[in-house]
Amino acid sequence: MSKLDSKIPAGPLADKWKNHKAHMNLVAPNNRDKIDIIVVGTGLAGGSAAATLAEQGYNVKAFCYQDSPRRAHSIAAQGGINAAKNYQNDGDSVYRLFYDTIKGGDYRAREANVHRLAEVSVNIIDQCVAQGVPFGREYGGQLDNRSFGGTQVKRTFYAKGQTGQQLLLGAYSAMSRQIGKGRIKMYNRHEMMDLVMVDGKARGIIARNLVTGEIERHSAHAVVIASGGYGNVYFLSTNAMGSNVSAAWKIHKKGAYFANPCFVQIHPTCIPVHGTQQSKLTLMSESLRNSGRIWVPKKIEDAQAIREGKLRPENIKEEDRDYYLERRYPAFGNLVPRDVASRAAKERCDAGFGIENNDTKEGVFLDFSTEIMKKGREAATEKNIHNPSEQQIYDLGKKWVEEKYGNLFQMYEKITADDPYVTPMKIYPAVHYTMGGVWVDYNLMSTIPGCFVIGEANFSDHGANRLGASALMQGLADGYFVLPYTIADYLSADIRTGQIPTNSSEFEAAEKEIQDKVNFFLTNKGTHSVDYFHKKLGNVMWNKVGMGRTPEGLAEAIKEIEEIRNDFWKNVKVPGEANGMNTELEKAFRVADFLELGQLMAKDALERKESCGGHFRWDHATPEGEAERDDENYKYVAAWEYKGDDINAEVLHKEELVYENIEVKTRSYK
Amino acid sequence: MSAKKGLNLTLKIWRQKNNKSKGQFETYKISDVSTDSSFLEMLDMLNEQLVNNGSEPVAFDHDCREGICGMCSLYINGRAHGPDTGITTCQLHMRMFKDGETITIEPWRSAAFPVIKDLVVDRSAFDRIMAAGGFVSVNTSGNTLDANAIPVPKEDADKAMDAAACIGCGACVATCKNGSAMLFVGAKVSQFALLPQGRVEAKRRVLNMVKQMDEEGFGNCSNIGACEIECPKGISLENIARMNREFLAAKFTTVD
Numbered sequence: 001m002s003k004l005d006s007k008i009p010a011g012p013l014a015d016k017w018k019n020h021k022a023h024m025n026l027v028a029p030n031n032r033d034k035i036d037i038i039v040v041g042t043g044l045a046g047g048s049a050a051a052t053l054a055e056q057g058y059n060v061k062a063f064c065y066q067d068s069p070r071r072a073h074s075i076a077a078q079g080g081i082n083a084a085k086n087y088q089n090d091g092d093s094v095y096r097l098f099y100d101t102i103k104g105g106d107y108r109a110r111e112a113n114v115h116r117l118a119e120v121s122v123n124i125i126d127q128c129v130a131q132g133v134p135f136g137r138e139y140g141g142q143l144d145n146r147s148f149g150g151t152q153v154k155r156t157f158y159a160k161g162q163t164g165q166q167l168l169l170g171a172y173s174a175m176s177r178q179i180g181k182g183r184i185k186m187y188n189r190h191e192m193m194d195l196v197m198v199d200g201k202a203r204g205i206i207a208r209n210l211v212t213g214e215i216e217r218h219s220a221h222a223v224v225i226a227s228g229g230y231g232n233v234y235f236l237s238t239n240a241m242g243s244n245v246s247a248a249w250k251i252h253k254k255g256a257y258f259a260n261p262c263f264v265q266i267h268p269t270c271i272p273v274h275g276t277q278q279s280k281l282t283l284m285s286e287s288l289r290n291s292g293r294i295w296v297p298k299k300i301e302d303a304q305a306i307r308e309g310k311l312r313p314e315n316i317k318e319e320d321r322d323y324y325l326e327r328r329y330p331a332f333g334n335l336v337p338r339d340v341a342s343r344a345a346k347e348r349c350d351a352g353f354g355i356e357n358n359d360t361k362e363g364v365f366l367d368f369s370t371e372i373m374k375k376g377r378e379a380a381t382e383k384n385i386h387n388p389s390e391q392q393i394y395d396l397g398k399k400w401v402e403e404k405y406g407n408l409f410q411m412y413e414k415i416t417a418d419d420p421y422v423t424p425m426k427i428y429p430a431v432h433y434t435m436g437g438v439w440v441d442y443n444l445m446s447t448i449p450g451c452f453v454i455g456e457a458n459f460s461d462h463g464a465n466r467l468g469a470s471a472l473m474q475g476l477a478d479g480y481f482v483l484p485y486t487i488a489d490y491l492s493a494d495i496r497t498g499q500i501p502t503n504s505s506e507f508e509a510a511e512k513e514i515q516d517k518v519n520f521f522l523t524n525k526g527t528h529s530v531d532y533f534h535k536k537l538g539n540v541m542w543n544k545v546g547m548g549r550t551p552e553g554l555a556e557a558i559k560e561i562e563e564i565r566n567d568f569w570k571n572v573k574v575p576g577e578a579n580g581m582n583t584e585l586e587k588a589f590r591v592a593d594f595l596e597l598g599q600l601m602a603k604d605a606l607e608r609k610e611s612c613g614g615h616f617r618w619d620h621a622t623p624e625g626e627a628e629r630d631d632e633n634y635k636y637v638a639a640w641e642y643k644g645d646d647i648n649a650e651v652l653h654k655e656e657l658v659y660e661n662i663e664v665k666t667r668s669y670k
Numbered sequence: 671m672s673a674k675k676g677l678n679l680t681l682k683i684w685r686q687k688n689n690k691s692k693g694q695f696e697t698y699k700i701s702d703v704s705t706d707s708s709f710l711e712m713l714d715m716l717n718e719q720l721v722n723n724g725s726e727p728v729a730f731d732h733d734c735r736e737g738i739c740g741m742c743s744l745y746i747n748g749r750a751h752g753p754d755t756g757i758t759t760c761q762l763h764m765r766m767f768k769d770g771e772t773i774t775i776e777p778w779r780s781a782a783f784p785v786i787k788d789l790v791v792d793r794s795a796f797d798r799i800m801a802a803g804g805f806v807s808v809n810t811s812g813n814t815l816d817a818n819a820i821p822v823p824k825e826d827a828d829k830a831m832d833a834a835a836c837i838g839c840g841a842c843v844a845t846c847k848n849g850s851a852m853l854f855v856g857a858k859v860s861q862f863a864l865l866p867q868g869r870v871e872a873k874r875r876v877l878n879m880v881k882q883m884d885e886e887g888f889g890n891c892s893n894i895g896a897c898e899i900e901c902p903k904g905i906s907l908e909n910i911a912r913m914n915r916e917f918l919a920a921k922f923t924t925v926d
Contacts, residue, residue: 123812130814134831141821173805180801274706280735529721
């Protein structure tokens with residue numbers, strides 16, 4: 001069981017990274033062009049890694065399934081990126097960011113990794129500003145900050161509601177610079193189909209050219225997986241439609257352990273589901289919770305009247321509104337962490353107070369009217385307007401909100417046809433970000449030598465839950481500042497290896513396997529589309545492996561997913577040809593992997609007999625409905641080892657989590 | 671309120687096997703489309719129908735479905751991203767259409783964006799323009815100045831952000847009768863021209879990006895302004911003007 005060596009450096013927490021960097025092996029600049037590195041995925045993690053590795057002088061081959069690296073799903077992140085800059089002088093520090101992140105993750109993240117993340121957060125902002133990322137500024141020309149759920153300081157840097165976009169474009173432009181120099185070879189519209197291992201090491205990938213259909217062999221001295229999360233296992237999620245788990249799952253099947261698959265973040269502020277034709281959920285930035293108050297009607301008859309369209313929410317009197325987050329969690333109010341806010345919304349909707357006119361009656365209000373008037377009054381004072389009229393106050397306040405969140409409000413209006421300046425937004429939790437992922441050591445290497453995993457695709461920094469604005473931070477930290485150091489330590493042994501040939505039996509076998517699967521899908525005489533199976537899987541996942549889980553439900557889910565999986569391999573129908581663009585074929589490969597992973601998620605959720613972050617077990621809750629963690633028995637990372645087609649046979653390995661620098665406490669936001 | 675009416679529609683869709691074969695319009699019928707559905711969800715329904723009948727689904731580009739990745743395209747009833755303004759196709763909702771309507775759906779049409787299949791086009795020309803200079807040449811080492819050591823006036827930062835909001839979808843090119851990419855390139859040039867970080871290599875940047883843009887076969891701007899109208903992110907024509915100023919200034923002051 002020596003495989004799960006986390007390789008956390010010895011010494012005091014604050015010095016670990018510094019000392020580790022000082023003692024790692026290096027690859028000298030003149031030797032770097034003897035080494036090839038494959039990067040799969042070009043979001044914040046993969047894009048920044050590819051750019052940095054290329055700049056250091058390695059030969060980088062980068063792959064993405066989109067038509068351009070600029071489309072990676074990191075682009076959709078809205079609210080911001082955290083950094084312990086303490087520009088606001090409100091008590092922030094590296095330690096506090098570290099502490100908030102560990103606590104927010106419900107004490108299931110690795111202490112040393114999280115501290116490193118907090119340390120390098122400071123450099124990320126410097127780097128991005130130097131690249132020309134247009135962060136929000138104050139009138140004095142200094143950077144502006146906002147606050148996010150789960151924290152009591154203002155440490156979030158933002159670029160309007162498009163922070164992810166601007167950070168990704170920053171990484172993409174750094175990549176573009178290296179592509180222009182020929183240091184990155186970019187493979188757009190390519191999908192990684194399998195990992196190729198030679199002598200027990202990751203030595204390349206099999207990729208499919210999504211335009212020509214050609215199956216290609218690509219070799220390298222190391223492979224970096226930066227393929228994002230697996231939220232689309234639920235079918236409906238906030239993830240981009242093409243986001244998939246395949247790269248991570250393929251390496252799992254080749255020996256990489258998969259950690260904490262049941263830790264999924266349900267984001268509290270998404271636009272509710274409209275109906276059965278829905279393909280995708282849309283997130284409303286969490287930053288809106290800074291200015292919005294969340295409520296449902298106090299009276300059940302009001303909730304019903306709203307659902308039936310007989311009553312407008314703006315006409316419900318103040319005393320008839322239940323601001324349930326402010327009521328339950330006075331210290332943090334509307335800014336409680338995501339898992340807490342999500343569960344509280346579910347609790348109210350389950351009790352019948354949901355306000356959305358759909359089958360499930362799921363939805364709560366996010367109301368800006370208080371903030372509009374407050375900001376309007378402030379603006380009036382600032383402008384020296386004495387005795388302003390209500391209308392004047394409203395107009396000034398509206399202007400403030402428009403400036404801060406205008407694009408989000410517009411987006412909401414386009415989707416729902418409701419004007420959120422007038423009537424409160426309707427929101428409901430949705431699957432958003434996956435905290436689980438491939439198990440990696442402190443160097444971000446998986447249990448497969450030479451196969452590194454960064455960003456959302458790995459498990460290490462978020463624990464059981466992720467605080468807002470920390471995903472962008474982790475993606476860029478891994479890509480710009482962690483992996484480029486740690487990968488050198490591994491590659492230093494490869495200076496004399498020479499180019500890895502692609503005509504070996506290993507490449508041949510891996511290619512043949514994919515070719516056979518393509519042939520299977522295209523000739524299978526099935527009756528149902530790929531989406532048919534995906535939706536069925538999603539339904540089981542949401543209902544039984546979703547926001548509230550029970551042992552009975554999870555056991556049922558494992559069986560049901562297995563049935564859907566068997567049915568899929570018998571009855572899936574994939575039209576079209578192999579030699580050319582075939583979107584149904586792409587989906588078939590991805591859904592095949594989701595079906596296996598979904599089963600493992602349910603298995604992991606059943607095994608973890610506690611409530612923790614996004615993993616909430618009804619059989620482990622306090623009488624008030626708060627999550628009940630079990631540190632004595634479950635303070636570990638669950639790392640699963642693949643044992644063949646039968647997912648039930650996967651073997652659980654445990655990495656005990658050791659907290660030397662903080663006291664593990666019950667999370668309270670009251 | 672609760673009884674929402676489903677739309678029955680006729681779709682005329684451009685089908686083309688690949689860039690070597692000829693394309694043609696095909697007509698399809700679809701019924702009971704919810705007015706709450708997005709345009710792409712309507713196409714999902716059609717594709718489900720096609721797959722169930724054993725035919726090939728319509729290929730179209732899409733990914734985030736939140737209006738930000740810039741992957742979706744589609745020329746709908748003669749307009750880039752369809753009949754609404756300020757949005758991408760993924761945010762176009764079926765409530766914009768009437769029951770019984772015929773909708774014509776085409777790919778972006780521009781020589782610089784060759785069709786790959788059906789409604790999918792190749793926009794990699796944009797990537798090549800970016801690789802020619804759409805960046806600040808700073809090392810990704812993190813050993814840079816403290817972020818607040820580069821003060822930026824709020825107005826400039828806001829304007830730079832407005833330009834940087836371009837999603838690179840190509841609606842501007844598809845809409846322009848000259849197939850010009852000047853709104854896209856102008857937006858990137860402007861973002862950096864407005865920020866102190868980008869000034870150092872501003873001349874090289876604009877000259878290289880414009881040169882690459884011309885080589886890719888994009889046409890010239892004739893100030894019609896259709897691009898600005900169809901741009902889902904409201905990128906302003908001002909950016910083209912700024913790019914022209916930057917270009918001229920660079921051209922007449924750079925000695926090669």
